[in-house]
Each structure stands twice: as structure tokens, then as C-alpha cells.
Amino acid sequence: MAGKRVRDEGRGPGRPRDERVDRAVLDAVVDLVAEKGLGAVTMDAVALRAEVSKPAIYRRWPTKQDLLIAAAESRVGPLSVPDLGDFRAELRIVLETRLAAYGAPGVDRLMAGVIGAAAEAGAVRGAYGEYSARVMSETRNILERGIARGDVRPDIDVRAVATMVAAPLVFRLVGEMEPPDATLVDTVVALVSRAVSAQN
Amino acid sequence: MAGKRVRDEGRGPGRPRDERVDRAVLDAVVDLVAEKGLGAVTMDAVALRAEVSKPAIYRRWPTKQDLLIAAAESRVGPLSVPDLGDFRAELRIVLETRLAAYGAPGVDRLMAGVIGAAAEAGAVRGAYGEYSARVMSETRNILERGIARGDVRPDIDVRAVATMVAAPLVFRLVGEMEPPDATLVDTVVALVSRAVSAQN
Amino acid sequence: MAGKRVRDEGRGPGRPRDERVDRAVLDAVVDLVAEKGLGAVTMDAVALRAEVSKPAIYRRWPTKQDLLIAAAESRVGPLSVPDLGDFRAELRIVLETRLAAYGAPGVDRLMAGVIGAAAEAGAVRGAYGEYSARVMSETRNILERGIARGDVRPDIDVRAVATMVAAPLVFRLVGEMEPPDATLVDTVVALVSRAVSAQN
Amino acid sequence: MAGKRVRDEGRGPGRPRDERVDRAVLDAVVDLVAEKGLGAVTMDAVALRAEVSKPAIYRRWPTKQDLLIAAAESRVGPLSVPDLGDFRAELRIVLETRLAAYGAPGVDRLMAGVIGAAAEAGAVRGAYGEYSARVMSETRNILERGIARGDVRPDIDVRAVATMVAAPLVFRLVGEMEPPDATLVDTVVALVSRAVSAQN
DNA sequence: TATTAAGCGAGACGGTACGTCACGTCTTAGG
DNA sequence: CCTAAGACGTGACGTACCGTCTCGCTTAATA
Numbered sequence: 001m002a003g004k005r006v007r008d009e010g011r012g013p014g015r016p017r018d019e020r021v022d023r024a025v026l027d028a029v030v031d032l033v034a035e036k037g038l039g040a041v042t043m044d045a046v047a048l049r050a051e052v053s054k055p056a057i058y059r060r061w062p063t064k065q066d067l068l069i070a071a072a073e074s075r076v077g078p079l080s081v082p083d084l085g086d087f088r089a090e091l092r093i094v095l096e097t098r099l100a101a102y103g104a105p106g107v108d109r110l111m112a113g114v115i116g117a118a119a120e121a122g123a124v125r126g127a128y129g130e131y132s133a134r135v136m137s138e139t140r141n142i143l144e145r146g147i148a149r150g151d152v153r154p155d156i157d158v159r160a161v162a163t164m165v166a167a168p169l170v171f172r173l174v175g176e177m178e179p180p181d182a183t184l185v186d187t188v189v190a191l192v193s194r195a196v197s198a199q200n
Numbered sequence: 201m202a203g204k205r206v207r208d209e210g211r212g213p214g215r216p217r218d219e220r221v222d223r224a225v226l227d228a229v230v231d232l233v234a235e236k237g238l239g240a241v242t243m244d245a246v247a248l249r250a251e252v253s254k255p256a257i258y259r260r261w262p263t264k265q266d267l268l269i270a271a272a273e274s275r276v277g278p279l280s281v282p283d284l285g286d287f288r289a290e291l292r293i294v295l296e297t298r299l300a301a302y303g304a305p306g307v308d309r310l311m312a313g314v315i316g317a318a319a320e321a322g323a324v325r326g327a328y329g330e331y332s333a334r335v336m337s338e339t340r341n342i343l344e345r346g347i348a349r350g351d352v353r354p355d356i357d358v359r360a361v362a363t364m365v366a367a368p369l370v371f372r373l374v375g376e377m378e379p380p381d382a383t384l385v386d387t388v389v390a391l392v393s394r395a396v397s398a399q400n
Numbered sequence: 401m402a403g404k405r406v407r408d409e410g411r412g413p414g415r416p417r418d419e420r421v422d423r424a425v426l427d428a429v430v431d432l433v434a435e436k437g438l439g440a441v442t443m444d445a446v447a448l449r450a451e452v453s454k455p456a457i458y459r460r461w462p463t464k465q466d467l468l469i470a471a472a473e474s475r476v477g478p479l480s481v482p483d484l485g486d487f488r489a490e491l492r493i494v495l496e497t498r499l500a501a502y503g504a505p506g507v508d509r510l511m512a513g514v515i516g517a518a519a520e521a522g523a524v525r526g527a528y529g530e531y532s533a534r535v536m537s538e539t540r541n542i543l544e545r546g547i548a549r550g551d552v553r554p555d556i557d558v559r560a561v562a563t564m565v566a567a568p569l570v571f572r573l574v575g576e577m578e579p580p581d582a583t584l585v586d587t588v589v590a591l592v593s594r595a596v597s598a599q600n
Numbered sequence: 601m602a603g604k605r606v607r608d609e610g611r612g613p614g615r616p617r618d619e620r621v622d623r624a625v626l627d628a629v630v631d632l633v634a635e636k637g638l639g640a641v642t643m644d645a646v647a648l649r650a651e652v653s654k655p656a657i658y659r660r661w662p663t664k665q666d667l668l669i670a671a672a673e674s675r676v677g678p679l680s681v682p683d684l685g686d687f688r689a690e691l692r693i694v695l696e697t698r699l700a701a702y703g704a705p706g707v708d709r710l711m712a713g714v715i716g717a718a719a720e721a722g723a724v725r726g727a728y729g730e731y732s733a734r735v736m737s738e739t740r741n742i743l744e745r746g747i748a749r750g751d752v753r754p755d756i757d758v759r760a761v762a763t764m765v766a767a768p769l770v771f772r773l774v775g776e777m778e779p780p781d782a783t784l785v786d787t788v789v790a791l792v793s794r795a796v797s798a799q800n
Numbered sequence: 801t802a803t804t805a806a807g808c809g810a811g812a813c814g815g816t817a818c819g820t821c822a823c824g825t826c827t828t829a830g831g
Numbered sequence: 832c833c834t835a836a837g838a839c840g841t842g843a844c845g846t847a848c849c850g851t852c853t854c855g856c857t858t859a860a861t862a
Binding site for chain 3 (some may be wrong): 832833834835837838
Binding site (some may be wrong): 186 | 329
């Protein structure tokens with residue numbers, strides 16, 4: 001799951017955490033971003049919207065950054081692609097899944113906000129780094145599966161290619177500030193699969 | 201240059217702007233990021249470090265976001281690659297120039313900060329959008345030159361490919377929070393040139 | 401005793417109150433004040449120190465103010481002075497008893513805290529007013545006994561004189577923030593008894 | 601003046617403090633106490649009422665306690681009684697001046713609040729201690745003048761008697777939570793002057 | 801040469817969000 | 832009905848930062 005949760009799930013004595021609070025808070029974050037932009041995502045505004053108290057939020061996510069990451073992860077989380085016997089097909093699924101997720105209202109600016117917050121913190125590879133790794137892991141998986149299967153050239157640098165797969169959609173969103181579209185997905189699929197294909 | 205400057209350079213009456221202030225402020229921003237992280241880049245801290253007053257900063261850049269963009273642009277600005285007669289060679293120059301720029305201390309987190317600030321503002325395509333376009337324009341140029349020359353396939357989507365070229369370094373920096381390296385550059389050069397090459 | 405107790409002592413069904421809780425809580429309050437000052441007297445801190453749960457405290461004293469009053473009363477409670485046939489001697493007993501009580505560690509700041517809490521509440525003459533009246537009642541008694549006996553002038557305003565007797569020690573403690581001492585007691589005894597004496 | 605002010609009056613460079621802010625804030629405190637009680641004296645409420653920002657308040661008084669003391673001092677400050685050639689007359693002036701000040705709306709609860717806040721802080725003899733000393737100093741002065749003049753017995757303990765003079769009005773207000781009245785003043789004047797008079 | 805518009809450092813200002821803390825209530829599981 | 836543990840809503844706290852403003856001063860181009 002997302003950024004460090006203060007109390008681990010091991011039920012102890014005392015009143016248990018109210019699960020509805022978690023959901024309500026994350027929804028409130030996404031809704032606020034979608035409706036009024038990142039600037040409206042104040043801890044107070046989130047609390048008000050979720051009908052929850054600020055301490056209840058801070059009990060779960062000790063920092064605004066952690067909250068943003070958790071909200072992002074609730075919409076753009078780890079992926080699992082079945083073995084389709086074809087790297088290109090699997091790659092397309094990954095990218096189209098991400099495209100759909102980024103297209104949901106608010107998710108675009110939320111991702112930018114998460115990156116901005118992560119930059120602020122500067123803590124090298126904190127909660128955000130772990131989230132980033134989780135999000136990219138399935139891309140690495142299909143690459144390695146492709147290599148094992150034989151339809152991906154074994155001489156590629158998996159990490160670099162994974163970056164090349166993940167980067168364009170996010171960069172279009174955050175770096176160019178425009179929504180990624182099907183053309184971009186098609187181009188990534190075409191270029192990457194053509195270039196890493198074992199067929200030539 | 202970056203975000204709207206309040207007084208255009210057309211000399212008027214009164215005391216002229218002190219050019220040293222501009223330089224001192226931008227340097228102070230980069231140094232602060234390099235030494236203490238983005239969180240330390242407060243307008244007050246910048247003023248203190250640059251030995252300059254806050255109004256002197258705001259006269260030049262009306263917003264913190266504008267200042268950050270100007271600082272980024274002072275380190276990672278527009279590029280101009282001569283016609284080498286070979287798309288692959290020109291592509292490599294673009295990427296290696298960016299790699300060098302991103303490797304300078306502080307520039308990595310500064311880029312992340314610029315993106316974060318742009319996200320916050322939410323103003324669709326403001327000063328940041330223009331900066332982003334300036335930075336990516338040379339990549340488009342070499343692609344179009346390659347198409348004209350004939351060593352780049354004419355059926356590609358220029359914009360999408362430009363995104364695929366620019367994205368990986370920035371994403372490695374900002375999205376994965378690790379420094380881009382030569383391997384990543386090599387991989388981008390190899391994959392992109394192989395895939396867009398007109399030779400097959 | 402102090403402030404309204406939620407359940408009157410009339411034994412009902414169910415598990416009876418644990419008497420040790422009462423004592424432990426009041427002791428915890430006084431100890432905390434003595435050791436770390438009034439600011440450390442948090443309901444949570446009291447509960448932790450007394451090894452008792454918060455609801456157990458609130459069942460007994462519905463408000464922090466009530467708890468403070470109860471703690472104060474446990475150390476500085478009503479007094480009973482026997483008829484010694486001499487107003488001056490009885491007055492000295494009252495004052496020396498109070499002096500001793502105020503000298504105990506923590507009691508000084510506890511009194512100030514009670515007054516502060518009463519001020520905050522603003523509720524004119526609530527639990528605190530009753531406590532205050534209980535504490536001052538014996539002074540009125542010895543004054544009235546002295547008038548009846550004939551060694552106190554009958555033309556004094558009993559209430560005003562009682563205030564003059566009670567005020568100095570408390571004010572020294574709370575208003576001047578220094579411990580009252582024997583000199584102050586001697587002065588009060590001397591001045592008051594000299595002034596109200598029927599002998600001249 | 602009241603509790604430590606952060607910047608001393610020695611005009612330096614930069615924008616000077618706005619004197620109206622000081623006045624507006626202190627008035628807002630007193631008005632809020634008078635109208636809605638001590639509980640309404642929130643830093644936010646004060647800022648709102650005074651049409652001033654919270655930082656502007658904290659620049660002047662680093663703590664809520666300091667602010668309360670300053671507000672109290674603005675209404676109940678040091679006194680200066682001319683030499684009337686008669687201790688009893690001077691004592692009456694001191695007490696009647698205080699009685700009038702305590703009678704102003706809000707001042708009663710404000711005094712209680714100051715004492716409560718001082719208790720909380722626990723800092724032995726901080727800003728409050730100094731205020732208390734300032735307020736009591738004139739009483740010591742008239743006692744010493746009386747001794748020098750010869751109409752006050754020289755064998756009294758000046759400090760103890762000063763406490764006996766100052767205590768009753770404040771204690772009536774804060775300890776008994778009722779307004780002091782003329783009867784109390786008369787009693788204090790009568791008892792103290794009778795007891796310390798050099799005539800017998 | 802005097803004027804004057806605009807620059808300059810310093811720092812207070814209003815506004816707004818942050819993250820923390822305490823109060824008093826409520827909810828669990830167990831005695 | 833009590834107990835301990837601990838989450839909950841409410842709401843104030845004091846701090847930090849942004850972007851504006853007001854001082855008194857300096858600096859050059861113009862009149």
C-alpha cells in the first residue's frame with residue numbers, strides 16, 4: 001500500500017480504525033483535485049469534504065505528501081498483466097490501462113502534484129520512490145517474460161526500456177501539461193516493440 | 201526568456217535595473233536547491249542568499265513559479281544542433297547535452313520543483329508550458345530535418361516521438377528520483393533511431 | 401467533595417466503582433503538577449500516570465476543571481478550628497494550616513491552575529465558587545465566634561474581613577508567583593487582629 | 601510596558617511597525633472578553649476582530665500569555681499617587697483606582713485569564729511576574745513614603761503589607777469570582793491604616 | 801546642476817496552510 | 832455496569848511561506 005501507515009494492521013486493543021475514513025479521505029482528495037485543482041487540496045478542505053477530522057487523516061498519513069501518494073495509488077496502482085504469449089500485446093495492455101487511469105478526472109493533476117510534493121521533500125527515494133517502483137514493476141515483468149519467451153531481444157537494458165515505456169505518458173501529462181492520447185500510446189507501442197523485437 | 205518580465209528592456213527614466221541582481225538570484229536558487237533541497241528555496245532564503253531584497257526579485261519574476269522556471273532555463277535552455285547529415289548523431293547530441301545539464305548539482309531537483317510548481321498553479325499552459333515547448337523544440341527540428349533529409353520515416357507522429365525522446369531523462373530524474381545515466385541515453389538513442397529509421 | 405459526580409454513591413446494579421481509581425487519579429494530578437508543571441496535566445497524561453483509562457476519569461469528574469478542583473480539595477480542603485477562646489489564636493491556626501498546605505509540592509501551581517480553569521469556564525459561580533466558599537467558611541466562623549465572644553468588634557463587615565484573611569496567601573502564590581512565608585502569615589495575623597480587636 | 605516585545609523601539613531600516621495594530625489588537629482582546637468571555641479570546645478571533653493578521657500579533661507578543669498581559673496592562677497599569685501628606689488618603693486612592701479599573705467590562709475576567717495563563721506557563725517569574733511587580737510598586741511607594749513621613753509604623757514588613765493591600769480586590773475578583781465593591785475597599789483602608797498607623 | 805523617476809535593502813503586513821495538541825465522546829473487547 | 836485501549840470530531844495553537852506594502856536611501860538619465 002501507500003506511504004507508511006502509522007499503526008500496522010495487527011489488530012490490537014482499543015477502538016479499531018474506521019475503514020470508511022480511509023476511503024472517504026482518498027475520494028475527497030481526488031474529487032477536490034478534479035473539481036477545483038491541486039491548490040484546493042488543503043488538509044482542512046479534505047477533512048471537511050470527507051467529513052472527517054484532521055487528526056484522523058494524520059493518523060493514517062503523517063504528511064500531505066503521503067496522502068497524495070496514497071490517493072494517486074488508489075487510482076493508479078500496481079498492475080498485473082496475464083501472459084498473452086506476445087510482448088507487444090502485453091505492452092499495449094499496460095499502456096492502455098495507464099492511459100485510461102490518467103484520463104479519469106483529477107488524476108492528471110494529482111500525478112503532477114505527487115511529483116511536485118516528492119520533489120519538495122527531497123528525501124531521496126522515500127514513500128514516493130517506493131510507489132514509483134511499484135507502478136513500474138509490471139513493465140519490467142513483461143519485458144523479462146518477453147526475453148524468457150524469446151520475442152524480446154536479450155541484449156536490452158531492462159531498466160532503461162522500462163523507463164522509456166513509463167515515461168512518455170507521464171511526461172505528456174506532467175511535463176507538457178496535456179492529456180496523453182491514443183496516438184502517443186500507439187507510437188510508444190510501435191517504437192518500443194519494433195526496436196526490442198527479436199525478429200531482426 | 202522565462203516568465204513575463206514586468207518592465208520591458210526599453211530603457212526609461214529612473215535608476216536602471218542592476219544586472220547583477222538577476223544573476224545573483226538565479227545562482228542563489230540553484231545553489232539552495234543543490235545544498236539544501238527544494239524545501240529550502242523560500243523567497244526569503246533566496247533574497248538572503250543573493251543579498252538582494254524580496255521586491256527586487258518580484259520586480260523581475262512576479263511569481264515563485266516564474267523564478268523557478270527562469271532558474272531552470274538558465275541551466276537547461278533551448279538547444280541548437282547543427283545539421284550533421286545524420287539523425288542518429290543529432291539525436292545523440294541532444295540527449296547528451298541534456299544529460300550533462302541534468303547532472304549538474306541541483307538541476308535534478310530544480311526540474312522536479314518546476315514541474316511541481318506548475319502542477320500547483322494548474323494554469324493550463326502558462327509560463328511553464330512555453331518553457332517546456334522551448335526545451336523540446338530542437339528535438340522536433342531534428343526529426344523534421346531527418347524526414348526532409350530522408351533518413352527518418354515520414355509516417356511517424358513527430359510530436360509523439362519528440363515526447364518519447366524528451367521523456368525518459370526527465371522521468372528518470374523526476375519520476376524515479378534517480379539520476380539519468382549514459383545507459384539510458386544509449387538505450388533511447390538506439391531504440392528511437394532503430395524504430396524511426398527509414399532503412400527498413 | 402468537589403464538582404458533580406456523575407453517579408451518586410447509591411450502589412446500583414453492575415460492577416461497582418473501583419475506589420482505588422479515585423485516589424490514583426487525584427495523586428497523579430498533584431504529582432504531575434509538582435514534577436512537570438500545570439502544562440503537563442493533560443487528561444491523557446493523568447490517565448497514563450494513574451494507570452487508568454480516560455473514561456474512568458470522566459465518569460467521576462465530567463470536566464478537567466472539576467478534576468482540578470477535586471485535586472485541590474484533596475490537598476486544601478475545608479477546615480475546622482476548635483474554640484480556643486481567643487480570635488487571634490484561631491486566626492493563626494487557620495493561616496498556618498493553609499501555609500502548610502500551600503507549601504506542599506505542586507499545590508501552589510495547582511491552585512493557580514484551578515483559578516485559571518475557573519476563569520476560562522467563566523460560568524459564574526460553578527463548582528469552583530462552591531469550593532471557594534467551602535475553603536473560606538471557617539474563617540467566617542471564627543470571626544462570628546469572636547464577635548459573639550466579644551473579642552472582635554461587631555461593626556466589621558465579616559465577608560470583607562474574611563476576604564482580607566484568605567486573600568494574601570493565595571495572592572502571594574498566584575498573583576506574585578512566590579511562595580507565601582511565615583512573615584506574611586505573621587503580618588496578616590498582626591494587622592487583622594490588631595484592627596478588628598475589640599480592645600480599643 | 602508589557603511582556604517582551606520582539607523588536608525594541610530603536611527604529612531601524614525597513615517598514616516600521618504600524619502603531620494602530622497594537623491598539624486594535626489590545627482593544628479586540630478586551631472587547632472579546634467583555635462580550636463573549638475568555639473562551640472567545642482565540643488568537644484567530646482576536647486577529648479577525650482587530651482586522652489584523654495572526655503573524656502581526658505574534659511579532660509583538662510571542663505568546664498568548666504575553667498578549668493577555670499586555671491587554672491587562674493596557675487597562676490596569678502602573679499607578680502614580682501624589683504625596684498627599686497622609687498615608688490613609690493615598691491608600692484610598694490606590695484602592696479606588698483599582699476598583700474602578702476592575703469594574704470596567706471584561707477586565708475582571710481578563711485578570712483571571714492572565715493569572716490562569718501565567719499558571720499554565722509555570723515559568724517562574726516571567727513576563728507575568730514583572731507585570732505583577734509593576735502593578736504593586738506604587739503600594740510599596742506610599743508605604744515607604746508613609747514610614748519616612750512618620751505616619752506609618754516603621755516596624756512593618758513592607759512587602760507583606762503591600763501584598764495585603766493588593767490581594768483582597770484581586771482575590772475577590774478571581775478567587776471568589778465576584779466583583780469587588782466599595783465595602784471591601786473601605787474595609788481594607790480601615791483595617792490596614794488602623795493597623796499600620798504610627799499613632800498607637 | 802538640480803530634479804526626478806525608479807531602483808535598492810529591510811522588514812512589517814494580510815492571508816492562508818501547515819502539522820500538533822488537548823478536550824471530551826464513542827467504540828471495541830474483556831471482567 | 833465497569834475496565835483499558837485507543838480512535839473519533841472539534842477547534843485552537845504557533846509557525847512558515849507567499850506576494851504586497853511602506854520606509855529611507857541611492858543611482859543615473861533628463862531638464
